[in-house]
Amino acid sequence: MTHLDANRRDDDAPLPKVVIIGAGFGGLAAAKTLARAPVRVTVIDRRNHHLFQPLLYQVATAGLAPNQIATPIRAIVRKQKNAHVALGMVEGIDTANKAVMLGAGRVSYDYLIVATGARHAYFGHDEWERFAPGLKTLEDATEQRKRILLAFERAELEDDPAERARLTTFIVIGGGPTGVETAGAIAELAKKALARDYRRIDPKSARIVLIEAATRLLGAFPEDLSEHARRALEKLGVEVRLGHAVTDVDEEGVTLGDEGIDSRTVIWAAGVQSSPAARWLDISADRAGRAIIDADLRAPGHDEIFVIGDCAAVNDANGKPLPGVAPVAKQQGAYAARAILAAVKGERLDKPFRYVDYGNLATVGRQAAIADFRGFHLKGFIGWLVWCAAHIYYLIGFKNRIAVALDWTWSYLTFERGARLITGDVVTEAPYHRDKREAA
């Protein structure tokens, strides 16, 4: 039996208990804001590590290793004396008795911050996931890395030209930052890092297709930067298909209305679905499953519960939904923590949450990034340097910063990829492909 409130050796004082579910950007910002406060903080996560999700596509495309973008949660909060960490899968929230249900145990709270994020979603086509996996966890990333690298390996052994073409065609669905960055990274992997590694196929002739249903890439950016990103991708050899909605995905590839594009490696970067925070709290959700909360981030009817980050639906001053990005989650985490500190003192913050947008960054391979800082636009190499600096700066953990900087410098100078490992079950055919052959 697990009962986190019993048998503590470091704390018998009746401090208010703040429980944070999720050690993403939002949850950790909340924990940090509470560092010196007279509260007891418990961070619950089903992973033992915080993940720097903005660089996950680099793991999926063999540019970085998993440990370079992940840091153990315990190491992050080690020096925060009032912080505890519990590794476990949340099964529900007992709001009546103020407890989080964690497997066989319960963790009781006085204040609760729900920051459980989102997963990728398929708009009612869950059957596509098998053929077009998404990218949210380290396991997703190493699985994608395996699929991409195995496709080249299988192509090298393949005699049928049509099958070889299918194997060296890579389709990325979704023209947001993840899709754009992934497509650019696959193009560089194929055309630079792998170029000299095969004897029978020419990885440089790989076909990379990026599909977006809207009429431009990166809808959150100004139009001139979207256009710049499209041109940069095309310069890298990526086919950008705008205004095309995917109508089917199967083991043979992707269908766009009347057109079929054959491919054995399809990557989904088109949509997300919130974690079940709203369901746990029994409150309303928007279409993406995000909890609809009050302007001070409190769950309606639960003054002691806050919902933040990708699982919360919050609008900006113009009534436009805030995007699911790290800065929003971090600012919300800090706000919720401050609101809890006020409540502990019997006070209430006098202003609702307001997001301050410092800027927006995306990259398209080496030397081409776009940045929008409140209307000040950066492109090309300067944009790329700013992007590198910002991402390295925000990577948690001093050593990770050095290791990533070393890796990027290395990649920059040599076009080499540092993390080209295929781990997990190794088969020269993708599982669904094998099933088909066995059935045939």
Added chain:
Amino acid sequence: MTHLDANRRDDDAPLPKVVIIGAGFGGLAAAKTLARAPVRVTVIDRRNHHLFQPLLYQVATAGLAPNQIATPIRAIVRKQKNAHVALGMVEGIDTANKAVMLGAGRVSYDYLIVATGARHAYFGHDEWERFAPGLKTLEDATEQRKRILLAFERAELEDDPAERARLTTFIVIGGGPTGVETAGAIAELAKKALARDYRRIDPKSARIVLIEAATRLLGAFPEDLSEHARRALEKLGVEVRLGHAVTDVDEEGVTLGDEGIDSRTVIWAAGVQSSPAARWLDISADRAGRAIIDADLRAPGHDEIFVIGDCAAVNDANGKPLPGVAPVAKQQGAYAARAILAAVKGERLDKPFRYVDYGNLATVGRQAAIADFRGFHLKGFIGWLVWCAAHIYYLIGFKNRIAVALDWTWSYLTFERGARLITGDVVTEAPYHRDKREAA
């Protein structure tokens, strides 16, 4: 259909075909020796990477990340124009028609080098594997890392003192180099790196037990160095149990005759079994399954087939079996390659294979290593520096050397562990433990 001899774009000359199965130390040494020879080399492996196995225990104990000890085979042989790589699982060898059977395809050869290594073995107790996994692949290592780290996480949430003690007891079975190095590394992980990370348990009080059936550790070393290693381990807090044979392993721990030691995390480092090279070639094998071959490493009855490394049983000049270590495999690989070069010219090497033993190294945590260079013994800090230098020197890939050196310097200065990730399915209970609870 796969047929590696067809459709080559770079090579139509009828060069002799040398096929090497296995890209370990032996296979790669053979490939390298053939670099400028007038032959076509094909390296077959079921992984896309060469693994630096001597450091695998560092991955299992969260000291290094997988990509730091693994290098893509294609990257290693990239500049070797006559080398081809095929990723696939060998299913057998058709010696009559001189072809390796690789899934649906065949790879024909004029000369064959079998260098498929060994797996850990349980001396007829395969049922122990579930509770005491071994260490031969990157997946083994990340699985062990997960078990070790999850044991601490589960202990932190556990209220029952007896179960908490079981969870913080780690047993390593086997007192050879892998067992000694693993036990030392777990002790340092628990007593240094994790020491400040938990709030309810004290990782420093973790119990680490190393069990060896013989009367001393590291049987391949001189007695004074064995004794030094034992004392160094005990200084780190490891209980060394010599002269104890394991009679049972189950989910509750390990049984040594009348004595039971409770533990939820048992690691097997006690024995290896050869890959099925002898069976594929239909030749005799010794008790460990290693192919019994001629003094010139040829398979009896097959002048064109060589067996090298951990899957070959070869004796030294005194009739003592050669150990399964990297230097033996490398020298055998080079010898087999030279024998093939001679055969291509219609000649034959005039000397049988003779192993030159330059020395033996093992480490026991920080600052304590032992080295035996032809009777010249090194211990302690100097031994450790020599061990570090030797291992970093032999790591394939310039960047890996820098990354590992950086990581070790970092670990040395901070006692921090760079690779403390739990990946794969995350549960707070080990699978077998959960099964039991569900059944209860």
